[in-house]
Structure formats: structure tokens, C-alpha cells
Amino acid sequence: xxxxxxxxxxxxxxxxxxxxKLTHQRLEIYRALLQSAEHPSAESLHKQLETRLPTLSLDxxxxxxxxxxxxxLVKRVETMSSQARFExxxxxxxxxxxDQCRQLIDFTWHSFDSMGLPEALMGVGTIxxxxxxxxxxxxxxxxxxxxxx
Amino acid sequence: xxxxxxxxxxxxxxxxxxxxKLTHQRLEIYRALLQSAEHPSAESLHKQLETRLPTLSLDxxxxxxxxxxxxxLVKRVETMSSQARFExxxxxxxxxxxDQCRQLIDFTWHSFDSMGLPEALMGVGTIxxxxxxxxxxxxxxxxxxxxxx
DNA sequence: TTGGCAATTAAGAATAAATATTAATTAAAA
DNA sequence: TTTTAATTAATATTTATTCTTAATTGCCAA
Ligand SMILES: [Mn+2]
Ligand SMILES: [Mn+2]
Ligand SMILES: [Zn+2]
Ligand SMILES: [Zn+2]
Numbered sequence: 001x002x003x004x005x006x007x008x009x010x011x012x013x014x015x016x017x018x019x020x021k022l023t024h025q026r027l028e029i030y031r032a033l034l035q036s037a038e039h040p041s042a043e044s045l046h047k048q049l050e051t052r053l054p055t056l057s058l059d060x061x062x063x064x065x066x067x068x069x070x071x072x073l074v075k076r077v078e079t080m081s082s083q084a085r086f087e088x089x090x091x092x093x094x095x096x097x098x099d100q101c102r103q104l105i106d107f108t109w110h111s112f113d114s115m116g117l118p119e120a121l122m123g124v125g126t127i128x129x130x131x132x133x134x135x136x137x138x139x140x141x142x143x144x145x146x147x148x149x
Numbered sequence: 150x151x152x153x154x155x156x157x158x159x160x161x162x163x164x165x166x167x168x169x170k171l172t173h174q175r176l177e178i179y180r181a182l183l184q185s186a187e188h189p190s191a192e193s194l195h196k197q198l199e200t201r202l203p204t205l206s207l208d209x210x211x212x213x214x215x216x217x218x219x220x221x222l223v224k225r226v227e228t229m230s231s232q233a234r235f236e237x238x239x240x241x242x243x244x245x246x247x248d249q250c251r252q253l254i255d256f257t258w259h260s261f262d263s264m265g266l267p268e269a270l271m272g273v274g275t276i277x278x279x280x281x282x283x284x285x286x287x288x289x290x291x292x293x294x295x296x297x298x
Numbered sequence: 299t300t301g302g303c304a305a306t307t308a309a310g311a312a313t314a315a316a317t318a319t320t321a322a323t324t325a326a327a328a
Numbered sequence: 329t330t331t332t333a334a335t336t337a338a339t340a341t342t343t344a345t346t347c348t349t350a351a352t353t354g355c356c357a358a
Contacts, residue, residue, distance in 0.1 A: 021305060021354050033237040039244075039253040041232045043344080057308045062345065065235055077234045077244065077253065083190045083315065085226045086214055088182040095188075095226065096273050104188040104226060107269040112261075117283065120256040124245050125287040132281055134266065138274040170326050170333060192315080206336055211316065232344065 007034065014071050028053055029064045030073065039077050094131055098138035105138065156183065163220050177202055178213045179222065188226050243280055247287035254287065 002010070011030055015022055032049055033040070040048070046061045068074040089106065092113055096105040112132060121127070151159070160179055164171055181198055182189070189197070195210045217223040238255065241262055245254040261281060270276070 019305095023306065023354070025307075030237065033235060036236075037255070039234040039236045041234050041344090043232070045235070055308065057310090058344095059309085059346075060307060063307085069235075072239065074235050074237050075239055077236055083192070085188040085190050086182060086194075086218075086223050087185075087188050087226055088179065088223050090221065090224055096270060096276075098274065099277065105273055106186070107267060107273075109267040109269065111267070112264070115261070118256060118258040118260070120258065121245060121283060123288070124254055124256075124285075125247065125289075125291055126285045127245075127283055128248065128285040130281060130283045132279060134270060134276055134279040136274050136276040136278070139272070140274075142274055168333090172326070172334065174335070190315090204336070208317085208337085209335060212335090 004034075011073060014073060018071060020067065020071075025053065025056060025060050026064055026067075028056075029061060030068065033068075033074055095133050096138070097133055097135045098141055099135055100137050100141040103138055103140070107134075153183075160222060163222055167220060169216070169220075174202065174205060174209055175213055175216075177205075178210060179217065182217075182223055244282050245287070246282055246284045247290055248284050249286050249290040252287055252289070256283075 008031075011027075012022060015026065020026070028049055029045060032045055036045075038044075042058065042061045042065055045065075046056065046058045049056055049061075065074060065076075069076055085104065093106050093108050094112070096107060097103075098105075109132060117127065117130065157180075160176075161171060164175065169175070177198055178194060181194055185194075191207070191210045191214055194214075195205065195207045198205055198210075214223060214225075218225055234253065242255050242257050243261070245256060246252075247254075258281060266276065266279065
């Protein structure tokens with residue numbers, strides 16, 4: 001359990017160690033995200049911040065979030081691209097998503113399926129389904145990296 | 150394990166029972182999705198089908214997939230909206246996603262986290278993370294439905 | 299403390315996915 | 329054959345995201 005100050009120190013240190021300038025925009029965007037529990041979109045962060053930073057551009061929010069993501073300072077809560085993808089396989093199953101080629105590989109996991117949900121979820125609402133998304137780099141992509149061409 | 154024929158029969162029965170006409174386009178789109186393991190996008194389905202159905206419009210593919218989704222004939226492989234969302238909470242945790250208000254609620258699930266991955270996944274590639282997405286309708290939305298206004 | 303300059307940002311244009319609108323055409327089902 | 333739902337085509341709109349360019353700014357070194 002880190003204090004607010006420690007988290008900000010770590011933020012600063014991470015930026016510095018990657019040669020990133022500590023701009024007002026970066027600080028405010030990170031702080032806003034830290035204080036939020038609602039997993040905001042770039043748009044909504046921008047909207048929220050524009051009273052404090054009236055000149056902040058939406059592009060900067062997107063760019064900054066992408067930078068932070070690379071540094072591991074923030075996470076993108078998304079399992080895949082923005083393009084919706086479909087399947088006719090309607091039996092319960094899960095997906096491995098290759099971060100590189102965006103390929104989806106099905107897998108089944110019966111011991112997960114039959115597992116009860118954690119108490120943490122009791123009382124959030126009606127549950128309609130649960131799914132696992134495992135992500136990483138698929139074999140095809142690993143091969144390609146080894147011998148390029 | 151259903152045979153191809155049984156699956157198509159179920160498709161036909163589902164369409165019929167909802168008063169939907171069994172059009173050439175619907176059949177082809179469903180068949181293409183059935184035979185594909187790559188979780189195609191609407192765009193790529195359209196591209197794939199346009200040799201066989203040169204007049205098929207992209208609009209029809211989108212419309213048809215949406216219809217099929219409502220009937221439970223196909224699934225949209227997506228855990229959330231197409232809008233990316235972010236968080237600064239980088240500790241391992243999972244999400245409850247409200248299908249109605251798109252709210253995300255964090256939860257932790259240590260017994261899942263410490264669980265090994267299923268054998269089905271051995272050999273797919275390098276694994277970088279695993280996450281659960283539980284979806285349903287949150288309490289706020291359930292309340293609103295009870296007493297609208 | 300003050301330039302100098304690369305990094306960063308702002309502003310707006312561009313792109314891409316998805317959806318909507320309309321009217322004309324096609325084809326499934328009774 | 330007739331009715332009616334569905335599809336098409338053409339066009340427009342919306343929304344998310346990225347690109348381009350020029351101006352600005354953080355930071356380092358003099
Ligand atoms: Mn699948
Ligand atoms: Mn979260
Ligand atoms: Zn891959
Ligand atoms: Zn809700």
C-alpha cells in the first residue's frame with residue numbers, strides 16, 4: 001500500500017528513467033487516472049481535464065496514455081482491437097489473444113468454468129457470464145521474430 | 150457434438166421461430182462464420198464472401214451479424230465497448246462489466262490468479278497475462294429497471 | 299539565468315469502423 | 329401469384345483514433 005506521494009515519486013522516476021519530460025499534461029493525466037475508479041476513456045479523461053487545462057488536446061490524451069501504457073504506468077482495459085470480431089462457436093470457451101498479430105485461439109477450461117465466483121463479486125448484480133482472456137505472443141509470431149525473412 | 154446438418158437445422162429453426170426469412174445472404178454469412186476459426190471481423194467476412202456473392206453489401210454483413218447475435222446464433226468476441234478504457238491500477242485484478250451501463254467494477258480473485266493455466270494452452274506461445282471478465286447487469290441498472298423514473 | 303534545442307504539444311485534418319437514411323430492387327413464403 | 333420482409337446502393341453521419349504541421353516548452357549546459 002503506497003502513499004499518494006510514493007506513487008507520484010514512482011511516476012516521476014519512471015518518466016525520468018525513460019528520458020521523458022515531466023510535463024504539466026502528463027502529470028495531470030496521470031493524477032486524474034489515479035484518482036478515478038471508473039476506468040475512463042481517453043475522451044472522458046479529456047472532458048474531465050479540460051476545465052483545469054483548457055488547451056489540452058484530445059490527441060495529447062491519447063498519446064500520453066499510449067506512452068504511459070508502454071511504461072507500465074497505466075493499463076488499457078481491453079482484450080482486443082476496437083474492431084469487433086465474431087464467431088459462431090457458442091459453447092462456453094475462452095480466448096488466447098496474440099498481442100502481436102491479434103489472432104484469437106480458442107481453448108476450453110472446464111475447471112475454471114465449474115469454479116464458483118469469488119465473494120468479492122457477491123452483490124454486484126446479475127451475472128450473465130464469465131470469460132478468461134489470456135494474452136501473449138503466439139508461436140507464429142515467436143517464430144517470425146527468431147528468423148526474420 | 151453436433152453434425153454440420155444439425156447445426157444448420159438449428160439455425161434454420163431459430164430463424165423461422167423468430168419470423169426471419171432464410172435468405173441466401175444469411176445462410177452464407179452464417180456458414181462462413183461456422184467454418185471459420187479465426188473470429189473474423191465484419192469487414193473480413195465481407196471480403197471473404199464477395200467472390201461468391203458479388204453484390205453482398207457490407208451493410209448487410211453488419212446488419213446480419215447483429216441479428217444473429219440477438220438470436221444467440223453468433224457471439225461478438227469482445228469484452229467491452231469499442232472505446233478503449235484505461236486505469237492506473239496496475240496490480241493484478243479483474244473486471245465486472247455491466248452490459249447495460251458499461252460500468253467497470255474491479256475485483257480481485259486470488260484463487261484464480263494462483264491457478265495454473267489449462268493444458269489446452271500449452272504450446273500456444275508466450276503467455277503475458279490472464280484476466281477474467283465477468284459480465285452481467287449491475288445493481289444500479291437492476292434498480293433502475295424496477296422503478297423507472 | 300539564460301539561451302538553445304529536441305521533445306512535446308495544440309489544432310485541426312484525415313482515416314477508419316460502424317451505423318443511419320432513403321428509395322429502388324429482389325426474393326422468401328403464404 | 330401476391331405480399332411483405334430483406335437487401336442493395338448510394339450517401340451521410342457519428343465516433344474513435346491517428347496524422348501533420350507549426351508553435352511551444354521543459355530541461356540541460358553554458
Ligand atoms: Mn472463440
Ligand atoms: Mn480495473
Ligand atoms: Zn501472433
Ligand atoms: Zn449497469
